[in-house]
Amino acid sequence: MTRLAIPKTYKLYIGGKFPRSESGRVYEILAKKGDFLANAAKASRKDAREAVVAARAAVGGWAGATAYNRGQVLYRIAELLEGRRAQFVDEIVQTEGVSVAAASAQVDEAIDRWVWYAGWADKYVQVAGNANPVSGPFFNISVPEPTGIVAIVAPQAGGSLLGLVSVVAPALVAGNTVVVIANETMPLSAISLSEVLATSDVPGGVVNILTGSPAEIAPWLASHADVNALDLVGAGAIDWVDLQIAAAETLKRVLPPENGPDAATPSIDRIVAFTETKTVWHTKGLI
Amino acid sequence: MTSSQLAARLAPRDRTLALLGGEATDANLRRYLHGIPGIDAVGLEQRAADLGSRSIKTTSKKLALDTTIGLIDLTTLEGADTRGKVRSLVGKALTPDAGDPDCPRVAAVCVYGDMVPHAVEALGSAHAAGTGNGIAVAAVATAFPSGRASLAVKLADTADAVAAGADEIDMVIDRGAFLSGHYGRVFDEIVAVKEACRRQDGSHAHLKVILETGELNTYDNVRRASWLAILAGGDFIKTSTGKVAPAATLPVTLSMLEVVRDWHRLTGEKIGVKPAGGIRTSKDAIKYLVTVAETVGEEWLQPHLFRFGASSLLNDVLLQRQKMTTGHYSGPDYVTID
Numbered sequence: 001m002t003r004l005a006i007p008k009t010y011k012l013y014i015g016g017k018f019p020r021s022e023s024g025r026v027y028e029i030l031a032k033k034g035d036f037l038a039n040a041a042k043a044s045r046k047d048a049r050e051a052v053v054a055a056r057a058a059v060g061g062w063a064g065a066t067a068y069n070r071g072q073v074l075y076r077i078a079e080l081l082e083g084r085r086a087q088f089v090d091e092i093v094q095t096e097g098v099s100v101a102a103a104s105a106q107v108d109e110a111i112d113r114w115v116w117y118a119g120w121a122d123k124y125v126q127v128a129g130n131a132n133p134v135s136g137p138f139f140n141i142s143v144p145e146p147t148g149i150v151a152i153v154a155p156q157a158g159g160s161l162l163g164l165v166s167v168v169a170p171a172l173v174a175g176n177t178v179v180v181i182a183n184e185t186m187p188l189s190a191i192s193l194s195e196v197l198a199t200s201d202v203p204g205g206v207v208n209i210l211t212g213s214p215a216e217i218a219p220w221l222a223s224h225a226d227v228n229a230l231d232l233v234g235a236g237a238i239d240w241v242d243l244q245i246a247a248a249e250t251l252k253r254v255l256p257p258e259n260g261p262d263a264a265t266p267s268i269d270r271i272v273a274f275t276e277t278k279t280v281w282h283t284k285g286l287i
Numbered sequence: 288m289t290s291s292q293l294a295a296r297l298a299p300r301d302r303t304l305a306l307l308g309g310e311a312t313d314a315n316l317r318r319y320l321h322g323i324p325g326i327d328a329v330g331l332e333q334r335a336a337d338l339g340s341r342s343i344k345t346t347s348k349k350l351a352l353d354t355t356i357g358l359i360d361l362t363t364l365e366g367a368d369t370r371g372k373v374r375s376l377v378g379k380a381l382t383p384d385a386g387d388p389d390c391p392r393v394a395a396v397c398v399y400g401d402m403v404p405h406a407v408e409a410l411g412s413a414h415a416a417g418t419g420n421g422i423a424v425a426a427v428a429t430a431f432p433s434g435r436a437s438l439a440v441k442l443a444d445t446a447d448a449v450a451a452g453a454d455e456i457d458m459v460i461d462r463g464a465f466l467s468g469h470y471g472r473v474f475d476e477i478v479a480v481k482e483a484c485r486r487q488d489g490s491h492a493h494l495k496v497i498l499e500t501g502e503l504n505t506y507d508n509v510r511r512a513s514w515l516a517i518l519a520g521g522d523f524i525k526t527s528t529g530k531v532a533p534a535a536t537l538p539v540t541l542s543m544l545e546v547v548r549d550w551h552r553l554t555g556e557k558i559g560v561k562p563a564g565g566i567r568t569s570k571d572a573i574k575y576l577v578t579v580a581e582t583v584g585e586e587w588l589q590p591h592l593f594r595f596g597a598s599s600l601l602n603d604v605l606l607q608r609q610k611m612t613t614g615h616y617s618g619p620d621y622v623t624i625d
Contacts, residue, residue, distance in 0.1 A: 220616065224615060224618065225617045225620065225621055226617070226620065227618075
């Protein structure tokens, strides 16, 4: 007897839970060859709003955790990614139509990159911060602090897992929380990553993953007054200048789109881009 | 002459005695309250869920949000309340949204009795209950929230708040007495507190009777307590103190609104309803507005007949309002921290 496969209808990842889209909409995820793979939830602006609420609620706990603790939590995600590598490889082969070797290489690189960023958690302040020389008997110290909620349009080209990791990990390092719009046509890696995150030590709401159309959702995040920064790395194909203009209304930090295989290369700049500098003065005198 | 015509003609106290068929003793009240038909709990909850599923959008939503603000009793009832906290609460009541002068004012501020003078002082000329733009001062009294004190203490508490300038008194009923069947004692207490609400010039502070439905266990008890409070002369019936979970729920409020509707049919008198506690989002508030309009009529959507007891609700309504005005989502940085 032939068996009917049970195709999955995936859901969003908001506040550590897996809700359906408020709109009830889904769209088809197709393999590179055009075969039907699964259904993904098509997020609406209200889902984006819910995600921002969840992200805001998570800022205090995540930014307040010690840098060492954040590093450990992020490292643990790399461990879980390693345990699921077969699933990621399989999904990348199906959605991107690449060879198993190429997919394996991508997963390797994604895990390595995640570990690399995890290591920065308790080190980037030493590099980006400074003890400023001042003409007076004062300590003058500048330290970077997380900006809050970062909304990200994930890279929309191939390399669906690596692209996502390259933008989400650096935003998390400093203690920001994230609302990310996944790769629209190849969201399986993002969905599987959300399942990894849900079983890791990352508090609910720190990462929120929306699947659906960046062109539809990104404007609502760009204009949202409670979003502090906007990473447009994957927004090259949509009207990203308007997104920048909308973001300027509420003084967001914005990173522009990047294209090609070098998009979002690992760099401490991506960490520091989503921080704000606090400078404190302290008297030297009576110590 | 039918009983309802009879009821409409008599003075409140005589009317109550006529309805009860005698003095307000435990036995008479028990006979009357237990003679009221029981509540179909499943039907009530289904009806409430159904009313909560209405879709209110665009201009209707804007109207609903403005109406909601105008019905809020902006509340702070914490042990840590200070004069400064009350002043900032009053500031928010006067100007809920500093970025939008068209934003309506709330109906009242609700504070503990000892904070009434500070609220009155902070309101200044805006302290004018019942007038168009005025904000009333409501005080909780009678050993709020537990109600565990002697009658003398409760009456002193009430009189003190009224003398300090409170326009409305939120009293709690003695749930222990109610649940053990001493309806007469609860009745007498409400009557006595109502008397204590009398000012020197003969006018009354509005009396809201808190039933604390979270402690009454059944919808039938809520219905009986509502009747009891109205028979004893309460101007408003209020669900909860906000200190006990569950606080206000839609089915409980619906059952209280039904009592108010029945009382209006019986006597022509309009009693107010105030759900309090646990209403935090505009979405919830709009469900209540729909329930009021569908149960007792839109006429009840006025500050002297319906109130929300809430503290965090106002901020959520303001965020929704800003979203409708600007077209983009607003955030907590754009409303005051309470």
